[in-house]
Amino acid sequence: xxxxxxxxxxxxxxxxxxxxxxxxxxxxxxxxxxxxxxxxxxxxxxxxxxxxxxxxxxxxxxxxxxxxxxxxxxxxxxxxxxxxxxxxxxxxxxxxxxxxxxxxxxxxxxxxxxxxxxxxxxxxxxxxxxxxxxxxxxxxxxxxxxxxxxxxxxxxxxxxxxxxxxxxxxxxxxxxxxxxxxxxxxxxxxxxxxxxxxxxxxxxxxxxxxxxxxxxxxxxxxxxxxxxxxxxxxxxxxxxxxxxxxxxxxxxxxxxxxxxxxxxxxxxxxxxxxxxxxxxxxxxxxxxxxxxxxxxxxxxxxxxxxxxxxxxxxxxxxxxxxxxxxxxxxxxxxxxxxxxxxxxxxxxxxxxxxxxxxxxxxxxxxxxxxxxxxxxxxxxxxxxxxxxxxxxxxxxxxxxxxxxxxxxxxxxxxxxxxxxxxxxxxxxxxxxxxxxxxxxxxxxxxxx
Amino acid sequence: xxxxxxxxxxxxxxxxxxxxxxxxxxxxxxxxxxxxxxxxxxxxxxxxxxxxxxxxxxxxxxxxxxxxxxxxxxxxxxxxxxxxxxxxxxxxxxxxxxxxxxxxxxxxxxxxxxxxxxxxxxxxxxxxxxxxxxxxxxxxxxxxxxxxxxxxxxxxxxxxxxxxxxxxxxxxxxxxxxxxxxxxxxxxxxxxxxxxxxxxxxxxxxxxxxxxxxxxxxxxxxxxxxxxxxxxxxxxxxxxxxxxxxxxxxxxxxxxxxxxxxxxxxxxxxxxxxxxxxxx
Numbered sequence: 001x002x003x004x005x006x007x008x009x010x011x012x013x014x015x016x017x018x019x020x021x022x023x024x025x026x027x028x029x030x031x032x033x034x035x036x037x038x039x040x041x042x043x044x045x046x047x048x049x050x051x052x053x054x055x056x057x058x059x060x061x062x063x064x065x066x067x068x069x070x071x072x073x074x075x076x077x078x079x080x081x082x083x084x085x086x087x088x089x090x091x092x093x094x095x096x097x098x099x100x101x102x103x104x105x106x107x108x109x110x111x112x113x114x115x116x117x118x119x120x121x122x123x124x125x126x127x128x129x130x131x132x133x134x135x136x137x138x139x140x141x142x143x144x145x146x147x148x149x150x151x152x153x154x155x156x157x158x159x160x161x162x163x164x165x166x167x168x169x170x171x172x173x174x175x176x177x178x179x180x181x182x183x184x185x186x187x188x189x190x191x192x193x194x195x196x197x198x199x200x201x202x203x204x205x206x207x208x209x210x211x212x213x214x215x216x217x218x219x220x221x222x223x224x225x226x227x228x229x230x231x232x233x234x235x236x237x238x239x240x241x242x243x244x245x246x247x248x249x250x251x252x253x254x255x256x257x258x259x260x261x262x263x264x265x266x267x268x269x270x271x272x273x274x275x276x277x278x279x280x281x282x283x284x285x286x287x288x289x290x291x292x293x294x295x296x297x298x299x300x301x302x303x304x305x306x307x308x309x310x311x312x313x314x315x316x317x318x319x320x321x322x323x324x325x326x327x328x329x330x331x332x333x334x335x336x337x338x339x340x341x342x343x344x345x346x347x348x349x350x351x352x353x354x355x356x357x358x359x360x361x362x363x364x365x366x367x368x369x370x371x372x373x374x375x376x377x378x379x380x381x382x383x384x385x386x387x388x389x390x391x392x393x394x395x396x397x398x399x400x401x402x403x404x405x406x407x408x409x410x411x412x413x414x415x416x417x418x419x420x421x422x423x424x425x426x427x428x429x430x431x432x433x434x435x436x437x438x439x440x441x442x443x444x445x446x447x448x
Numbered sequence: 449x450x451x452x453x454x455x456x457x458x459x460x461x462x463x464x465x466x467x468x469x470x471x472x473x474x475x476x477x478x479x480x481x482x483x484x485x486x487x488x489x490x491x492x493x494x495x496x497x498x499x500x501x502x503x504x505x506x507x508x509x510x511x512x513x514x515x516x517x518x519x520x521x522x523x524x525x526x527x528x529x530x531x532x533x534x535x536x537x538x539x540x541x542x543x544x545x546x547x548x549x550x551x552x553x554x555x556x557x558x559x560x561x562x563x564x565x566x567x568x569x570x571x572x573x574x575x576x577x578x579x580x581x582x583x584x585x586x587x588x589x590x591x592x593x594x595x596x597x598x599x600x601x602x603x604x605x606x607x608x609x610x611x612x613x614x615x616x617x618x619x620x621x622x623x624x625x626x627x628x629x630x631x632x633x634x635x636x637x638x639x640x641x642x643x644x645x646x647x648x649x650x651x652x653x654x655x656x657x658x659x660x661x662x663x664x665x666x667x668x669x670x671x672x673x674x675x676x677x678x679x680x681x682x683x684x685x686x687x688x689x690x691x692x693x694x695x696x697x698x699x700x701x702x703x704x705x706x707x708x709x710x711x712x713x714x715x716x717x718x719x720x721x722x723x724x725x726x727x728x
Contacts (some may be wrong), residue, residue: 099488100489101489264580267582269584270584272584407691408687415674422581422585447693
């Protein structure tokens with residue numbers, strides 16, 4: 001009898017475990033799912049009280065700015081009585097969350113797309129912002145995302161990326177930023193640091209991690225440069241078939257990254273963004289390819305030690321090249337929301353970029369450079385360092401990676417880069433070229 | 449009593465039925481419907497006929513993932529069940545501490561797949577680093593890694609089911625066989641295993657369908673690297689849905705194909721092992 005009891009307990013435990021394991025499986029693909037419940041619960045009581053006023057529901061893309069958006073939303077609600085809900089889905093989760101949220105009755109009224117390719121899937125949901133208050137405040141028309149004649153999106157933050165470096169370490173190695181003016185001089189510095197690695201106690205580059213938290217730095221941001229130069233040669237803004245004219249340059253810079261880093265080239269598939277940040281903050285490496293958004297994570301190095309270099313890939317005349325400047329954050333207003341909600345949303349974003357509270361929150365707390373005439377001077381050292389290149393009259397590299405045909409394309413290039421790094425043969429580089437050129441055409445055809 | 453049961457049955461069934469309809473039937477029907485549509489959000493779809501299915505079958509990566517998954521399901525089925533059965537036999541012998549061992553072997557099953565994937569990734573990375581290579585560089589490293597991972601996770605679970613089966617074998621049958629002079633090996637193959645067929649059916653069904661449906665562990669351990677070569681079907685569907693604009697419907701079509709395959713294989717397997725079950 002006793003034995004049976006023990007046994008039935010065990011069985012019950014097994015079943016319970018099965019049920020739990022089942023839940024785990026179901027929930028895993030939609031990590032955004034849990035958090036999506038909150039806005040509904042918060043949103044519903046409010047709109048039953050004020051049905052006529054409209055409300056704002058913002059699906060935010062930048063996790064690092066989340067707390068400031070929440071605070072700003074509260075301030076706005078206090079001031080105007082309009083309920084504002086902010087939900088954040090980080091970059092990898094954004095499309096998934098947006099897809100599921102948009103299917104709901106209380107869909108986001110304000111959301112983001114990353115550029116022309118992102119716009120293609122959401123253009124039916126974009127309210128025409130032509131003639132809106134906020135569109136009039138842009139410092140340059142190029143910061144509006146156009147869909148034909150329609151202003152589909154408005155950029156709200158301008159960012160830069162390049163090679164962040166540690167001034168103190170570079171000096172210790174016997175160089176300064178003035179010594180680096182093009183690819184050849186950069187290569188000399190990097191290889192010299194590597195040859196004296198033991199003696200100096202640090203490497204040239206942080207780990208070029210190809211794990212998913214870090215691989216976008218190379219498959220997207222670094223790949224921007226060969227595409228940018230090709231577009232420039234051809235005088236185009238986007239293409240259905242990339243030629244890969246500058247892929248040899250891409251290989252040069254990639255070789256430099258992987259063979260002069262803190263880790264072996266075979267290990268990069270396991271290295272994360274945190275690993276790279278740690279390499280930089282603990283002064284294991286001088287150079288770190290990343291952008292101005294990384295400032296808060298690496299501020300420990302000290303403001304006076306932070307600088308940013310353009311990414312030179314060995315193109316003629318690159319001495320005049322600046323850092324990569326652009327945006328992948330465009331605000332879009334949901335055209336399928338109700339009239340009142342659209343109006344409330346337009347008022348809200350206009351308030352964000354024109355009122356004191358709004359501008360302060362965006363420029364100071366979130367550390368953004370905003371493309372509106374109200375922009376304040378930044379407290380982000382990296383932004384100021386990057387702006388120096390503009391002041392010197394260097395040509396910024398525009399962000400053309402938003403024209404990359406799909407996530408699939410980026411993943412294909414990323415995987416090929418990892419394989420090449422482990423075994424750096426010409427045949428393996430051919431695979432990168434194939435993923436880059438043929439993959440581009442294939443993806444364009446696939447997403448048409 | 450029976451009459452009362454009959455009368456109140458609808459009321460008692462209602463909550464579960466509602467949950468079943470809301471949580472399973474409606475999404476399932478919608479899902480099948482969406483596989484014939486092009487859409488961005490699930491409430492805003494346009495009918496496109498069979499083109500999603502055509503695109504799904506043309507996808508070479510999808511075909512590769514099918515064979516990779518099928519091989520995985522077979523290998524994991526064998527490994528898990530052989531080890532689980534052996535453990536169950538060992539832990540039903542009369543010896544001290546069997547309960548402790550059962551608990552220990554069962555415990556990995558209580559950890560979620562994503563977490564397990566990351567933990568094992570750290571372990572494998574640590575080991576492979578010594579040989580100057582990495583998990584994401586070869587699809588068969590990923591394959592071996594996944595087999596080790598799911599074995600570690602599921603052997604304990606299947607073991608519990610086998611133990612239950614072993615304990616339900618009547619002692620008199622075994623005794624009779626012993627008196628007839630059957631050796632241990634003969635008793636195992638001619639008495640124990642035939643008597644255990646119901647448990648074997650369940651365990652094989654669970655491990656073969658789990659093998660096909662594997663998602664979390666695949667996502668967190670290899671994420672399909674290198675170049676989607678270690679991508680299994682569930683992950684392939686997920687990536688199709690989110691990887692490209694305009695491919696949501698294709699992902700959905702793949703999900704329907706996947707469903708049909710899993711149900712088909714599950715049913716065939718059930719029929720095959722059921723036919724071997726004996727009456728006690």
